Amino acid sequence: MKLEKITDRTEPTRRRYDDACGTAHALDLIGERWALLVVRELLFGPKRFSDLRADLPGISANVLTQRLEGLEEFGIVTRRKLPPPASAQVYELTPWGMDAQPIIEVLGRWGARSPHHDPTMPISAAGLLSSFRTMYGHDQVKGIDARIGVRFGRESFVIHISHGRVEVTRGEFDTTDVIIEGTPVALGAAVYGGVPFETLAAQGMLAVSGDMALARRFQTLFPLPAKAQTASA
């Protein structure tokens, strides 16, 4: 018996900024808690509900449901049914949703300079790989032409470094110069924490094969930015 709310409003007053500014409107769309991280998780391709849950530790099922509903309603995410025999439902970004990538990158660059930023926390595959796309040092990458294969569990990615740029795509790799297998946290420790591959390998957290000199150079391509100036100018 829930006869309380017969106030008959199809939309129960979604909380919005009544502001014509495009920034405010963007926050209406992806400003709710977890929303932008859901988008980040989909940047490299479609995922299933339980994958999203696993990669976003801390989100609860009902909140994830709500965010996906909202993102779908706004045209940022589409739900798609895979053909049999997979027959699973996946969520993927629309073209416009993909265009949110610069937002995630700019936020990442800015947030990494925070005095409170702690790079030693857990990180998801999408979070780490997205950081590679944005945090590489232009000087460090100059002159390198290499392909590095990364496997996290059953997902594979290729990091392609050439012409002073770093590109990351999901997909199987056949001809890569280095192959890294393990967890995002371990690779993050190697790249951002400076932990040697040998240490991680000895603990069974990471397996590196191929051109080891290149692998070690890869470790140095992503310098953490200087902490920002938080005192008044």
Add this chain to the structure above:
Amino acid sequence: MKLEKITDRTEPTRRRYDDACGTAHALDLIGERWALLVVRELLFGPKRFSDLRADLPGISANVLTQRLEGLEEFGIVTRRKLPPPASAQVYELTPWGMDAQPIIEVLGRWGARSPHHDPTMPISAAGLLSSFRTMYGHDQVKGIDARIGVRFGRESFVIHISHGRVEVTRGEFDTTDVIIEGTPVALGAAVYGGVPFETLAAQGMLAVSGDMALARRFQTLFPLPAKAQTASA
């Protein structure tokens, strides 16, 4: 008698994403409701508490207080006491806080392409001027060299167009080609709604003086972007 919560935690469990990703950390800092709009309002210079309240219709005093406390704690905002006789307290961005400007711009560009975006809503001075910095058409601006003075109430700004770029700064203007006086909403209607200056002037909402041909050209410099593609590719 509030003897309930003596659980003695200096930080009462602030809600955070426990994620090493810089994007997630940025959202820890400026992801709360209203936070980024407070930053937007400070992009053109310091403001007082009541100015912020007036320019952010819908925010309540206690929430503004909380956001300012948080932003100050994170090193994004500083509070400063003006010398007598003004003797007022103002809030201003730290250098790092200023660096959040690209975040606001990128969000604005993306949000303006939303199918749900409604440019006819109220807008603040900072919101409108910030949109000028990001939404100008490169083709439309090419070859123009002009200075346009804008006065909203007692605040003045200069829009400087040259070398294919648009810069906006707060400050008094002496030698500008055009002077526009009125409200942000009226100027927004002229620029984004295509409402002729004569109509707005007749209603006493906007006063334009100086090079009227340039003023009318200024109206055409900010084409609204095409709506985004929200169907799957």
Add this chain to the structure above:
DNA sequence: CGGCATCCGGGAAGATACTG
């Protein structure tokens, strides 16, 4: 009047359990 502190109602987020 500016800059908060306090109290309250509603709603969003978090945790857990449960179902098709």
Add this chain to the structure above:
DNA sequence: CAGTATCTTCCCGGATGCCG
């Protein structure tokens, strides 16, 4: 596996009141 149902907690928004 992919969500719903339920309950609790916390945050947001509005009103009021204090205090320099």
